[in-house]
Amino acid sequence: MIEELRKIARDLLTSKKVGVVIGYAFVKANSNRTTPIFVTETEDIERLVFNPLCLNNLTVYLTKKKPEIQELGRPAIVAKGCDVRSILGLIKEFQLKREDVVIIGVGCEGVVRDFKDWSGKLTKESMPTKCLYCKVHVNELEAKPIEERRRFWKDQFEKCIRCYACRQVCPFCYCDRCISDKTMPRWIESSAHGRGNFAWNLIRAMHLAGRCISCEECNRVCPVEIPLNLLNREIEKEIQEKFEYVAGMDTETPPPLRIYSEKDDDAWIR
Amino acid sequence: MAKLLKVESPESVVEKLISLEKRVIAPVRDGRLHRFLPVTRMEDADFGYFQAEGSMKGYFLPATEGILKFSCTTNEQKLEEPDLEFPETFIVGCRPCDAAALSIQDKLFEWDYVDEFYKARRDSTTIVGLACTYADNNCFCTSMGLAPDSPDGSDILIVKTEEGFLAEISTKKGEKLASLLELKEKGSAEDRRRAGVNAGKLITREFRSEGIPGWLKSNFEHELWDSMCTKCIGCAACTFTCPTCHCFDIVDEPVGTSGERRKNWDACTLRTFTIHASGYNPRSVQYKRYRQRIEHKFNYYVDRFGRFLCTGCGRCIRVCPVSLDMAEVLEEISSRV
Numbered sequence: 001m002i003e004e005l006r007k008i009a010r011d012l013l014t015s016k017k018v019g020v021v022i023g024y025a026f027v028k029a030n031s032n033r034t035t036p037i038f039v040t041e042t043e044d045i046e047r048l049v050f051n052p053l054c055l056n057n058l059t060v061y062l063t064k065k066k067p068e069i070q071e072l073g074r075p076a077i078v079a080k081g082c083d084v085r086s087i088l089g090l091i092k093e094f095q096l097k098r099e100d101v102v103i104i105g106v107g108c109e110g111v112v113r114d115f116k117d118w119s120g121k122l123t124k125e126s127m128p129t130k131c132l133y134c135k136v137h138v139n140e141l142e143a144k145p146i147e148e149r150r151r152f153w154k155d156q157f158e159k160c161i162r163c164y165a166c167r168q169v170c171p172f173c174y175c176d177r178c179i180s181d182k183t184m185p186r187w188i189e190s191s192a193h194g195r196g197n198f199a200w201n202l203i204r205a206m207h208l209a210g211r212c213i214s215c216e217e218c219n220r221v222c223p224v225e226i227p228l229n230l231l232n233r234e235i236e237k238e239i240q241e242k243f244e245y246v247a248g249m250d251t252e253t254p255p256p257l258r259i260y261s262e263k264d265d266d267a268w269i270r
Numbered sequence: 271m272a273k274l275l276k277v278e279s280p281e282s283v284v285e286k287l288i289s290l291e292k293r294v295i296a297p298v299r300d301g302r303l304h305r306f307l308p309v310t311r312m313e314d315a316d317f318g319y320f321q322a323e324g325s326m327k328g329y330f331l332p333a334t335e336g337i338l339k340f341s342c343t344t345n346e347q348k349l350e351e352p353d354l355e356f357p358e359t360f361i362v363g364c365r366p367c368d369a370a371a372l373s374i375q376d377k378l379f380e381w382d383y384v385d386e387f388y389k390a391r392r393d394s395t396t397i398v399g400l401a402c403t404y405a406d407n408n409c410f411c412t413s414m415g416l417a418p419d420s421p422d423g424s425d426i427l428i429v430k431t432e433e434g435f436l437a438e439i440s441t442k443k444g445e446k447l448a449s450l451l452e453l454k455e456k457g458s459a460e461d462r463r464r465a466g467v468n469a470g471k472l473i474t475r476e477f478r479s480e481g482i483p484g485w486l487k488s489n490f491e492h493e494l495w496d497s498m499c500t501k502c503i504g505c506a507a508c509t510f511t512c513p514t515c516h517c518f519d520i521v522d523e524p525v526g527t528s529g530e531r532r533k534n535w536d537a538c539t540l541r542t543f544t545i546h547a548s549g550y551n552p553r554s555v556q557y558k559r560y561r562q563r564i565e566h567k568f569n570y571y572v573d574r575f576g577r578f579l580c581t582g583c584g585r586c587i588r589v590c591p592v593s594l595d596m597a598e599v600l601e602e603i604s605s606r607v
Contacts, residue, residue, distance in 0.1 A: 027593050035593035036501045068500055068555050161333050161510045168505035169591045181542050189523055191334035191534050221591035223507050
């Protein structure tokens with residue numbers, strides 16, 4: 001499969017159909033870790049790989065957060081199934097046109113949750129939730145009384161250091177001026193205390209409602225290991241129940257928080 | 271020549287200090303991570319760890335700190351400064367890379383303006399380091415002039431040797447603690463020397479660093495910045511987990527007509543770090559922001575204070591969401607010197 005991937009990349013570059021191939025390569029110092037690469041010269045094609053260590057959702061490099069990548073020309077991007085959903089979401093939000101990106105879809109059989117979990121081969125225990133299509137963790141927390149859930153998140157957010165790794169790695173967090181960076185007025189306190197952190201993390205989850213496709217990059221990159229995606233999955237469930245909508249499955253179905261539909265449930269208006 | 275005394279173990283130090291009702295901070299297991307937290311029972315400390323998620327930085331330069339309270343009425347404004355009395359504190363078991371980071375940061379915070387918040391915390395804290403017996407290939411302390419058993423920054427450094435544990439005492443604070451712990455039996459210099467030889471074998475990643483500042487001075491526009499650093503997504507994971515990074519932002523948090531002025535961690539890797547009031551951003555593209563990080567740590571800080579603003583702890587490499595390996599950038603620069 002890797003030879004086929006490299007051949008496709010080489011053909012795309014030499015025929016000038018694309019200006020850059022965004023993919024994965026091994027880190028030079030460590031063959032148990034991969035990193036994103038931006039291939040513009042054919043001699044770098046050999047660095048491209050695909051394996052269970054290819055964790056990153058590379059879609060983030062298609063967004064307007066990375067104009068310097070957009071300047072490299074029409075991109076081809078190596079994408080796993082979950083990553084493709086975020087590309088479709090971006091097309092739906094008019095961030096790019098379908099014809100302006102070549103999606104090199106790869107048959108992924110699962111990735112490891114984090115580089116730290118890699119033992120030499122992929123095991124069920126080392127896979128992230130998304131790969132198992134399992135919603136067990138959401139159900140566990142959901143079954144608890146609301147006070148316990150509130151306590152859980154309050155304790156988790158005490159650890160948050162406001163590094164914004166979650167925001168920066170997310171393909172859907174591409175606002176020119178994030179609400180947490182706005183002053184005059186300051187909507188969310190930037191300080192890394194419990195109050196500011198609670199506001200930040202909840203608002204980010206709300207701004208992703210109907211958009212997040214649970215690639216779980218936020219979980220992977222959080223330096224203090226807050227299980228951020230659990231919140232997103234809960235909201236995803238609400239969106240599915242109330243609007244019968246699943247994000248990132250096509251580019252046509254309008255997202256529920258952008259469109260008014262007469263079929264929307266009004267029961268909450270009292 | 272530092273004084274060497276025998277000590278039972280890092281756990282025994284924690285136990286003794288707790289029995290004397292001292293405030294003790296030690297590594298505590300939290301899920302898959304270890305974090306440095308206050309402990310009230312010896313059993314809560316876990317010294318069988320490689321590296322903690324956060325460095326000691328948070329105990330001297332907290333992620334967020336109130337520096338002033340204010341309240342306004344129609345006729346007057348009241349300002350209230352915080353009480354800078356901190357309890358006597360003992361940090362036990364921090365790695366040499368984290369301890370050395372404190373002596374590096376001291377140079378800045380006690381330079382032309384003494385940061386009273388930082389200094390008050392430093393003065394009330396004693397550092398008991400714990401030499402490493404393990405390193406991974408993201409550790410590069412030896413290239414930063416340190417070592418897995420370096421006593422730099424530790425008042426007492428505990429070293430595991432063939433014969434047990436040794437306490438290497440380097441400062442007056444260390445001597446004071448040694449008497450408090452009633453350490454009396456002298457340790458063997460030969461025993462310490464052999465432990466040092468073993469420590470020297472731990473680090474597998476090394477590069478020559480003395481030529482790096484010079485290269486950085488003449489290569490501000492080099493093409494390697496763009497090619498190696500563009501994948502940076504501009505978060506602050508490296509900066510905030512780094513034991514030596516110290517940039518901060520001052521913000522006011524009003525609630526009605528009163529509130530608090532706070533000092534918060536900031537990062538040059540974030541897009542808005544140098545944004546001007548006009549909206550203009552001199553570091554408009556990500557590689558320029560990452561370049562600044564390298565220039566500050568390996569060029570400007572050396573000019574100013576004679577040391578790298580880095581201890582080679584490797585956290586930046588481990589936490590990076592896109593696996594941007596800072597040591598790889600330094601190795602590339604070193605190869606071009």
